[in-house]
Amino acid sequence: MDEALLRSLTPSVLGVLVRRGIDFAAAEDAVQDALVEAVRVWPADPPRDPKGWLVTVAWRRFLDTARADAARRRREAVVDEEPTPEPAPTVDDTLQLYFLCAHPSLTPSSAVALTLRAVGGLTTRQIAQAYLVPEATMAQRISRAKRTVSGVRFDRPGDMATVLRVLYLVFNEGYSGDVDLAAEAIRLTRQLAAAIDHPEVAGLLALMLLHHARRTARTRPDGSLVPLAEQDRRRWDTRSIAEGVEILQAALARDQLGEFQAQAAIAALHADAPRAAETDWVQIVEWYDELARLTDSPVVRLNRAVALGEADGPRAGLTALAALDEALPRYAAVAAYLHERDGDVATAARLYAEAAQQAPNLAERDHLTRQAARLNALRRR
Numbered sequence: 001m002d003e004a005l006l007r008s009l010t011p012s013v014l015g016v017l018v019r020r021g022i023d024f025a026a027a028e029d030a031v032q033d034a035l036v037e038a039v040r041v042w043p044a045d046p047p048r049d050p051k052g053w054l055v056t057v058a059w060r061r062f063l064d065t066a067r068a069d070a071a072r073r074r075r076e077a078v079v080d081e082e083p084t085p086e087p088a089p090t091v092d093d094t095l096q097l098y099f100l101c102a103h104p105s106l107t108p109s110s111a112v113a114l115t116l117r118a119v120g121g122l123t124t125r126q127i128a129q130a131y132l133v134p135e136a137t138m139a140q141r142i143s144r145a146k147r148t149v150s151g152v153r154f155d156r157p158g159d160m161a162t163v164l165r166v167l168y169l170v171f172n173e174g175y176s177g178d179v180d181l182a183a184e185a186i187r188l189t190r191q192l193a194a195a196i197d198h199p200e201v202a203g204l205l206a207l208m209l210l211h212h213a214r215r216t217a218r219t220r221p222d223g224s225l226v227p228l229a230e231q232d233r234r235r236w237d238t239r240s241i242a243e244g245v246e247i248l249q250a251a252l253a254r255d256q257l258g259e260f261q262a263q264a265a266i267a268a269l270h271a272d273a274p275r276a277a278e279t280d281w282v283q284i285v286e287w288y289d290e291l292a293r294l295t296d297s298p299v300v301r302l303n304r305a306v307a308l309g310e311a312d313g314p315r316a317g318l319t320a321l322a323a324l325d326e327a328l329p330r331y332a333a334v335a336a337y338l339h340e341r342d343g344d345v346a347t348a349a350r351l352y353a354e355a356a357q358q359a360p361n362l363a364e365r366d367h368l369t370r371q372a373a374r375l376n377a378l379r380r381r
Contacts, residue, residue: 005050006035006136009050013034013051013055014027014028017058022062026065030061030062032124032135033057035054036139036142036143037057039140039143097115097118097119098119098163098167098188101118102115102166106149112166112169113127113138114145116130116169116170119166121181122181124139130172130173132328163192164192164200164201164204167188167192168207171185171189182208186209189205189208193205193247199251199252199254199257200256200258202247202248202261203251203260203261203262205247206244206251206268207263207267209241209243209244209247210240210241210244210245210248210270212237212240213236213237213238213241213244214237216235216237217232217235217236218231223363224366225364233275248261248264257290258294259294265287266288266291269283281307288303288304288307289304292304299328302330302334304320305320305321305324306334306337309337314339314342315342318338318339318342329358329360332354332358333351333352336354336371336372346379352368352369353368355368
């Protein structure tokens with residue numbers, strides 16, 4: 001399957017549907033369904049006209065969805081005419097749904113993707129960005145997960161580690177993405193912490209509270225991003241920080257270190273510094289070493305390069321960065337920052353502009369564009 005071809009055709013197919021008068025969100029869903037079908041059908045029966053095939057299938061999927069929505073509205077209209085039932089107690093089963101979607105018949109990665117899509121409310125594109133994979137690949141993974149669990153009994157809930165991963169990704173999307181889900185992720189993690197006495201559950205809750213405490217200081221009134229070093233720390237929520245630190249300390253005392261506790265420890269060190277210049281970067285590098293040992297994540301190693309650049313100087317950070325894949329998200333932004341600190345303004349300006357083109361959202365793109373413009377203006381003086 002040529003995923004590059006699918007990616008290249010997606011915008012034009014989407015444009016055809018929009019020009020036919022379909023709402024953009026509905027057109028996007030229809031195109032995603034068509035891409036999943038293409039992944040299933042094309043290897044055995046490739047079409048002569050790939051774009052025309054995608055347009056036709058997407059249009060049919062849209063019509064099917066529209067008919068289903070119309071039928072649903074008719075049913076709802078009938079229900080609205082019925083007498084109002086007696087009040088019933090409110091039951092929040094969201095967390096239970098998270099566990100059920102993390103079904104033992106699924107691989108952990110597929111269970112996370114399915115739960116994020118079906119319960120977390122994230123789009124296929126948002127989930128793909130979180131997993132650093134192409135959107136078509138993630139659409140195929142979700143479709144495969146749906147087929148796997150179709151017809152099985154949901155009487156065996158999945159494992160806690162998968163549920164924690166889902167909650168973590170939902171929080172991240174709410175914290176930095178287009179959909180505000182951070183508060184919901186914190187609420188569900190509080191429920192989980194109350195029900196399960198486990199240090200990693202506590203570590204995840206502490207991590208969320210410590211990051212969420214900085215949220216109001218992360219943007220200016222015009223919506224532009226404020227880097228951590230420039231944030232007004234008086235705007236940080238000290239109550240959430242104190243709660244997060246207390247929860248983290250109790251978890252670490254149990255001597256069962258996990259990745260969420262390590263991440264929370266890094267966040268706590270940032271929160272503990274009255275000013276950016278007083279940040280204990282040496283300890284942060286040590287925690288990133290622990291986190292890299294636990295996860296072997298390239299993103300963790302990318303963040304460690306930044307911390308190392310602060311602790312031992314930008315040359316040390318650039319050396320660590322050179323060992324990583326340049327295709328990593330935000331690699332160019334990190335390289336730009338370290339080159340700027342090393343005094344190479346021309347390279348930093350070029351890399352900031354490159355990073356802006358790869359930014360996952362508008363706010364980050366604008367911030368990186370301004371950084372490039374600032375350095376280019378400095379060079380012209």
